[in-house]
Amino acid sequence: MRLLALVIVVAALAGCATAPSPATLPWRDEAFAGGTEPTVGKEDLFRLDAALVRQLGAPEVRALRPKQRVEKLLELVYGPDRRRFEYAAGHSTPANETWRLKRGDCISLTVLTFAAARALGLDAVMQEVQVPAVYDRRGSLDYVNHHVNVLVQVGTDRPVLSLARYDDVIIDFEPEFASTARGQPLADEGVLARYYNNIGVEALARRDYANAYTHLRAAARVQPNYAPTYTNLAALYIERGLAAEAEQWLKHSVAASERPEHPMRALHQLLLDQGREQEAAAVAQRLRAWQQNDPYYWVSEGIRHLRDNQPREAVRALERAQQLTSGFTEVHRYLALAYWRLGESTRAQEQLQVLATINSNDPMGAKLRRKFDTGSSR
Known part of the structure; x- marks a missing residue:
């Protein structure tokens, strides 16, 4: 919840x-x-x-x-x-x-x-x-x-x-x-x-x-x-x-x-608003370094791209998350949806199979299967 x-x-x-x-x-x-x-x-x-x-x-x-x-x-x-x-x-x-x-x-x-x-x-x-x-x-x-x-x-x-x-x-x-x-x-x-x-x-x-x-x-x-x-x-x-x-x-x-x-995002913006560009740049560098290796960041990016109807960008972000993780149900849920919206149904089904091996009772997995079976693109 x-x-x-x-x-x-x-x-x-x-x-x-x-x-x-x-x-x-x-x-x-x-x-x-x-x-x-x-x-x-x-x-x-x-x-x-x-x-x-x-x-x-x-x-x-x-x-x-x-x-x-x-x-x-x-x-x-x-x-x-x-x-x-x-x-x-x-x-x-x-x-x-x-x-x-x-x-x-x-x-x-x-x-x-x-x-x-x-x-x-x-x-x-x-x-x-x-x-x-x-x-x-x-x-x-x-x-x-x-x-x-x-x-x-x-x-x-x-x-x-x-x-x-x-x-x-x-x-x-x-x-x-x-x-x-x-x-x-x-x-x-x-x-x-x-x-x-x-x-x-x-x-x-x-x-x-x-x-x-x-x-x-x-x-x-x-x-x-x-x-x-x-x-x-x-x-x-x-x-x-x-x-x-x-x-x-x-x-x-x-x-x-x-x-x-x-809080790093917030401090970066606060420093920019005060015209402290050099300090803001240092914060931005630390933030980027942290994000590159944080799977949750890439999943968040994937979700954002899906909401903006940008499935190709969502796939890139979620594939990066997949490289950094093992056993993350949310990665496979959203990657299946992103592939489906790109028209790559085989790869979408492969992600659902991976999801089922992690949790066969995953409620979102069942929802996605119904979506794919009905041919819905949303």
């Missing part, structure tokens, strides 16, 4: 160079006075509706084996047809509010599922999974969604030599980006930081700068090493004309990022 860390990149941002120490980070409480402190704490975020807790705690449900409990969880929460909830982007909500509204964005649905899984006694963890960056332009802001899902480890009935063996069950709400790979496990604090980050981003989009600041600061307090928060703080500072402080946030975000593309 995509989302969780809405990483905002405004028209003038990106990062590099030496990061400031935490003691010198440019907090400016006086410039953003008037915001309210977050009212949702960790327990509030995961608290379930009492009626749902009773359903999950029914003796007949608790008596089920782990894999059966996973199925029962999805039935109780999302309905037998999995269509009880409406996807609603733009606002993140705690578990009980998501349940009451019967709608939510990706993080809301993930938090609800995770909380319900734990209530059922399942060995569940929310995880952040690397996916290609997909940009969503809304007004003057570019949103870049990260991807999260819920992984449940289900023990086998017959442990071998007293060592428990586990099967992974991944609950994911975004078929296009669903991944069977293990991601980075998130502790409760990590999830709360991402929730605060999203609320801060929502406030920033409304130009409610005081509340954007209080929630982004709360996110940094809960999980200081969560880099997207600092990129978003830079976007906020840019909006308030605090360019020097924004530059510090971007440098800090780059230093804290495993994949620093977004």
Whole structure:
């Protein structure tokens, strides 16, 4: 499921160079006075509706084996047809509010599922999974969604030599980006930081700068090493004309990022806007060097070219990603589509065969097969 860390990149941002120490980070409480402190704490975020807790705690449900409990969880929460909830982007909500509204964005649905899984006694963890960056332009802001899902480890009935063996069950709400790979496990604090980050981003989009600041600061307090928060703080500072402080946030975000593309892009633009071409060129060189060996960058480029109806350019980018990777389902999904749009149906089918060997149940693979069978070019 995509989302969780809405990483905002405004028209003038990106990062590099030496990061400031935490003691010198440019907090400016006086410039953003008037915001309210977050009212949702960790327990509030995961608290379930009492009626749902009773359903999950029914003796007949608790008596089920782990894999059966996973199925029962999805039935109780999302309905037998999995269509009880409406996807609603733009606002993140705690578990009980998501349940009451019967709608939510990706993080809301993930938090609800995770909380319900734990209530059922399942060995569940929310995880952040690397996916290609997909940009969503809304007004003057570019949103870049990260991807999260819920992984449940289900023990086998017959442990071998007293060592428990586990099967992974991944609950994911975004078929296009669903991944069977293990991601980075998130502790409760990590999830709360991402929730605060999203609320801060929502406030920033409304130009409610005081509340954007209080929630982004709360996110940094809960999980200081969560880099997207600092990129978003830079976007906020840019909006308030605090360019020097924004530059510090971007440098800090780059230093804290495993994949620093977004803050590096932002710093590059910020330097250009200030007429600092030589420094901007150095950042651009570092960014290009990083991108050349990042398969996710090339997949993102392939997706962008597909959206722009440029299949030949998409093939070039995705073939580069294929050279850098092994076992990446998304590479083969989009390369199959790019070949198909070029009229190279044999090569498209070959990519679907590779995809099937990686994951025979891949939902996007089945969708593409239907598309190809009907002769659709889109």
